[in-house]
Amino acid sequence: PLWGRRPPNQKAMGEKAAENGIAAMAACYQRFDPASYLKYNYTPPRADFGRDDSIVPWKLARLHRAFTEGDVRGDLLVDVGSGPTLYQVLSGCEVFSKVILTDFLEVNRQELRRWLRDEGGCSLDWTPYLQYVCQLEGRRPSAWTEKAAKLRQVVQDVLPIDVHCPQPVAPHGLPAAGADCLVSTFCLESVSPDLAAFTRALGHVGSLLRPGGHLLLIGALGESYYLGGPGVKIPVVPLNEAQVCASLVESGYTLIRLEVYTLPQDMRVGVDDVSGVFFVKAKKL
Numbered sequence: 001p002l003w004g005r006r007p008p009n010q011k012a013m014g015e016k017a018a019e020n021g022i023a024a025m026a027a028c029y030q031r032f033d034p035a036s037y038l039k040y041n042y043t044p045p046r047a048d049f050g051r052d053d054s055i056v057p058w059k060l061a062r063l064h065r066a067f068t069e070g071d072v073r074g075d076l077l078v079d080v081g082s083g084p085t086l087y088q089v090l091s092g093c094e095v096f097s098k099v100i101l102t103d104f105l106e107v108n109r110q111e112l113r114r115w116l117r118d119e120g121g122c123s124l125d126w127t128p129y130l131q132y133v134c135q136l137e138g139r140r141p142s143a144w145t146e147k148a149a150k151l152r153q154v155v156q157d158v159l160p161i162d163v164h165c166p167q168p169v170a171p172h173g174l175p176a177a178g179a180d181c182l183v184s185t186f187c188l189e190s191v192s193p194d195l196a197a198f199t200r201a202l203g204h205v206g207s208l209l210r211p212g213g214h215l216l217l218i219g220a221l222g223e224s225y226y227l228g229g230p231g232v233k234i235p236v237v238p239l240n241e242a243q244v245c246a247s248l249v250e251s252g253y254t255l256i257r258l259e260v261y262t263l264p265q266d267m268r269v270g271v272d273d274v275s276g277v278f279f280v281k282a283k284k285l
């Protein structure tokens, strides 16, 4: 009889709801299409190297500065939730002797491996990105071929990852000492059903980082959805700066710098409802 049953445990109900939200998110990602995603976000007008107010120069310049201003050092850089993109490690590959790329989906890991093997058939030509970062480094743009070779040389592996697992990467996938630096772009808020899950995921990825290591985090502000393919609407947890800062502190990081970019109207092209982009440099306590 109902009156004889133990009242449902609030904690168990909360955990079940969290599991359901994460499972629903994973189901969305089964329809993610790398080629469409790259086209929506990494070709003009969003990826316009000729515009001073373009998001691309803004992001690449912040990554370049963060990797080269002297406090970030070590051997191993891990990119969390790489997707099918490489721009996020173009500066880091000059600073770290080992880079590990990661993603939840095999289709994205395959896209990355296609570029790394230089076999052709990639969905996007990264040359403009390589050339731009070479210029940031004071090199001539034609040095992009050397940078491409450098990146292919330092990438050690492309591993599966699930940021909702307390141990996001399989045992022995990474050295026991952890990574010296993590970079993650547009991942955590795009795979978490709510703010609590985003904060937990931040803590989980922190377990991959050695104490004193750095986290470079780029993400969307005020975004509630994006298109991961034609008709593939993926929910995003809308964040503001204060929530990003609070989640970092709650997950054991100390904030070094947070910068915000506000998307010009003509870059709001219907593939998402993002209003801004944040760049965070933080350190694991």
Ligand SMILES: C[S@@+](CC[C@H](N)C(=O)[O-])C[C@H]1O[C@@H](n2cnc3c(N)ncnc32)[C@H](O)[C@@H]1O
Binding pocket: 026, 029, 032, 080, 081, 082, 083, 084, 085, 088, 103, 104, 105, 108, 161, 162, 163, 164, 184, 185, 186, 187, 190, 191
């Ligand atoms: C919006 S994309 C970001 C891709 C890339 N980092 C960028 O800057 O464009 C989000 C990525 O998170 C990955 N992802 C989905 N669920 C995940 C999970 N549970 N753990 C880690 N990554 C996940 C997706 O496969 C996708 O590649």
Ligand SMILES: O=S(=O)(c1ccc2c(c1)CN[C@@H](CF)C2)N1CCSCC1
Binding pocket: 041, 042, 043, 046, 047, 055, 056, 059, 186, 187, 190, 220, 223, 226, 236, 272, 274, 277
């Ligand atoms: O900042 S972007 O405009 C950008 C890049 C990627 C994303 C968004 C925005 C917003 N939706 C995210 C969904 F997860 C993915 N950008 C696109 C051009 S290259 C640099 C990054």
